[in-house]
Amino acid sequence: MASLILVLGDQLTETLPAIAEAKKTVDTILMAEVREEATYVKHHKKKIAFLFSAMRHFARELEKHNYNVDYVKYDDKHNQGSLLEQVKYSLDNGDFESVVVTSPGEHRLLNSFQQWESTLGVPVHICEDNRFLATPQEFSDWAEGKKQLRMEFFYREMRRKHDVLMDGKNPVGGKWNYDAQNRESMPEDHKVPKHSTFAIDEITKDVLALVESQFSDHFGDLDNFFFAVTREDALEVLNTFIEERLPNFGQYQDAMVEGKPWMYHSHIGFYLNCGLLTPKEAIESAEQAYHSGQVPLNSAEGFIRQILGWREYIRGFYWYFMPGLKTDNYFNNQRDLPNFYWDAQTNMNCMRQCIKETKQNAYAHHIQRLMVIGNFSLLTELSPEQVQAWYLSVYADAYEWVELPNVAGMILYSDGGNLASKPYVASGSYINKMSNYCKNCGYQVSKKTGPKACPFNYLYWHFIDKNKDKLSNNHRMAMILKTYGRMKEDNINAMKEDAAAFLTKITKNEEV
Numbered sequence: 001m002a003s004l005i006l007v008l009g010d011q012l013t014e015t016l017p018a019i020a021e022a023k024k025t026v027d028t029i030l031m032a033e034v035r036e037e038a039t040y041v042k043h044h045k046k047k048i049a050f051l052f053s054a055m056r057h058f059a060r061e062l063e064k065h066n067y068n069v070d071y072v073k074y075d076d077k078h079n080q081g082s083l084l085e086q087v088k089y090s091l092d093n094g095d096f097e098s099v100v101v102t103s104p105g106e107h108r109l110l111n112s113f114q115q116w117e118s119t120l121g122v123p124v125h126i127c128e129d130n131r132f133l134a135t136p137q138e139f140s141d142w143a144e145g146k147k148q149l150r151m152e153f154f155y156r157e158m159r160r161k162h163d164v165l166m167d168g169k170n171p172v173g174g175k176w177n178y179d180a181q182n183r184e185s186m187p188e189d190h191k192v193p194k195h196s197t198f199a200i201d202e203i204t205k206d207v208l209a210l211v212e213s214q215f216s217d218h219f220g221d222l223d224n225f226f227f228a229v230t231r232e233d234a235l236e237v238l239n240t241f242i243e244e245r246l247p248n249f250g251q252y253q254d255a256m257v258e259g260k261p262w263m264y265h266s267h268i269g270f271y272l273n274c275g276l277l278t279p280k281e282a283i284e285s286a287e288q289a290y291h292s293g294q295v296p297l298n299s300a301e302g303f304i305r306q307i308l309g310w311r312e313y314i315r316g317f318y319w320y321f322m323p324g325l326k327t328d329n330y331f332n333n334q335r336d337l338p339n340f341y342w343d344a345q346t347n348m349n350c351m352r353q354c355i356k357e358t359k360q361n362a363y364a365h366h367i368q369r370l371m372v373i374g375n376f377s378l379l380t381e382l383s384p385e386q387v388q389a390w391y392l393s394v395y396a397d398a399y400e401w402v403e404l405p406n407v408a409g410m411i412l413y414s415d416g417g418n419l420a421s422k423p424y425v426a427s428g429s430y431i432n433k434m435s436n437y438c439k440n441c442g443y444q445v446s447k448k449t450g451p452k453a454c455p456f457n458y459l460y461w462h463f464i465d466k467n468k469d470k471l472s473n474n475h476r477m478a479m480i481l482k483t484y485g486r487m488k489e490d491n492i493n494a495m496k497e498d499a500a501a502f503l504t505k506i507t508k509n510e511e512v
């Protein structure tokens with residue numbers, strides 16, 4: 001009665017029911033590095049190297065714990081190139097009576113798994129992914145019948161349900177949310193702690209050589225590989241964050257400084273999303289640090305809200321709104337991505353820095369993703385399909401369940417406002433307030449029109465002008481529409497002209 005248990009690259013967690021309930025001497029765990037997963041979007045080289053190395057290390061751990069593991073490397077002779085074909089190959093060459101999988105992080109794969117039973121001719125059992133704090137069903141029960149979904153209310157339910165930062169029935173400190181104390185810019189001479197890096201062992205060395213030879217046409221730099229690839233090292237990243245960065249996390253959460261990609265963020269998304277860390281342990285560590293007086297409440301609450309609130313909300317949202325979320329296009333935007341999304345060659349320093357860091361590290365922090373690249377993508381009317389594929393491929397923490405709601409819902413408003421209460425658009429003054437990028441820019445943030453004017457300025461008003469009808473029933477846009485209504489027609493026309501010229505350049509892929 002042997003089962004073949006397929007474990008995916010983002011399921012590297014020994015406590016998953018599919019693994020924990022395996023019969024060690026009977027069942028086989030199959031893990032495979034396959035072309036289909038690595039290339040259906042052309043993932044960043046560092047992302048592939050990170051995941052393959054983490055998968056190989058995880059397989060070794062399973063073997064140490066006496067599991068039977070069939071690990072198929074990318075260049076193995078019997079590699080079949082896709083998960084389905086690899087499972088077929090194992091069934092044809094082994095003696096298995098059933099297949100066990102864990103519910104995947106993508107609608108595409110879940111659909112495929114649901115058809116495997118008829119394709120393969122054996123029972124296929126899809127286990128629940130128990131690493132999240134809310135199931136898709138819980139989210140859908142919460143969302144059903146609500147006129148408007150807002151993360152903040154979901155988050156409060158989660159705090160109560162999991163008894164996190166609670167003082168009886170009330171939130172610790174009396175407030176649910178301490179964001180008012182966050183969002184400071186960072187003084188330029190402020191020294192940020194070094195981010196964690198790890199020695200490269202033989203396994204990672206082999207993987208880096210493999211990626212260099214097999215994925216040379218993919219985006220991204222492979223040098224300076226810094227990732228933790230084992231659970232032990234991922235725990236070290238978490239612990240170092242709690243000690244060195246969390247105390248300042250809240251305060252500098254939204255700040256951006258040229259040459260400082262890591263700031264006070266945790267850099268644990270890579271590990272949470274592939275399974276080396278669990279959200280529960282990250283939340284518990286932060287809560288404990290607050291109770292022991294190591295970190296202030298605004299930082300602990302702010303960090304916990306990202307994981308217990310946003311991360312869980314985003315995941316529930318994904319399954320609730322799929323498959324429509326992937327094709328929604330509220331503003332009907334169609335423009336192709338300009339080349340500088342791949343080579344960072346632009347005179348806009350904010351975009352240059354954020355894309356350059358993305359290329360180097362397969363990482364950019366939240367505000368860089370949201371208010372620089374995301375903001376620009378909406379203001380320049382880029383195709384949601386292409387922006388989604390870009391974000392999914394370039395970040396090492398990107399899987400569709402978490403990337404898509406952030407891109408379609410949060411930055412592009414392509415779902416018409418189910419996720420964001422208003423489009424996250426801003427002019428250059430926001431970027432100037434939260435960063436030092438404008439100092440080294442080919443454009444001037446103080447100028448609204450003309451050849452030297454910051455493109456975010458005229459693009460912002462162009463966006464408001466063009467979409468005013470679609471935005472007029474949104475009360476959160478009322479102030480801005482009022483300001484727009486008071487602007488002189490000449491000024492509006494000048495900005496519209498500059499925006500049109502800029503957008504034409506983007507369409508033609510000319511230098512901007």
Ligand code: FAD
Nearest residue numbers: 265266267268269306310311365366369370397398403406
């Ligand atoms: P921190 O800033 O230290 O935050 C701690 C943790 O909170 C993160 O690791 C993450 O698990 C969670 N978190 C915070 N914000 C969000 C959010 N909006 N959605 C879900 N989880 C959140 N996050 C991903 O994990 N994968 C993605 O593919 C991804 N794509 C994004 C695309 C866009 C356009 C935007 C605006 C945000 C995206 N995010 C994504 C959310 C967020 O930017 C990253 O989680 C974060 O930058 C990861 O870095 P960190 O681990 O240092 O996070």
Ligand code: DLZ
Nearest residue numbers: 008009032033034037038104105106399
């Ligand atoms: C992202 C990724 C990559 C690059 N490669 C593999 C792989 O070779 N084998 C595998 O099992 N998983 C891989 N993954 C992760 C999957 O794409 C991920 O499981 C799905 O996107 C669902 O989240």
Ligand code: SF4
Nearest residue numbers: 348350428438441454
């Ligand atoms: Fe970005 Fe405008 Fe500032 Fe240049 S001036 S860095 S384009 S916001």
